[in-house]
Amino acid sequence: MHAARFPDKAFETLIVSANGDPVWDTEGRLIHIDSSFQGAGAVDVVIAPGMLLGPDLQPINLDSIRQLV
Structure with a gap:
């Protein structure tokens, strides 16, 4: 179907952040961003992580994420 239009590349994955900068996960690992x-x-x-935390390690309000997109 859709992928048939792209025989050499069925799909592409990207890791993104609001501004393109790397982000730290809750375990302290740096996630490199595309x-x-x-x-x-x-x-x-779009696959969104279920545990997106702010600098205070508390869940970020979904409305804040919508404003960034």
Whole structure:
């Protein structure tokens, strides 16, 4: 179907952040980023982590995330 239009590349994965900068996960590991939300362009699928925390290690309000996208 959709992937048939791209025989050499069925899909591409990107790891993105709001501004394209690396982010730290809750275990203290640095996650390298491929692009910002805006730089990623049009996408078919978005997988959002279930435990996105702010600098205070508390869950970020979903409305805040919507403002960034």
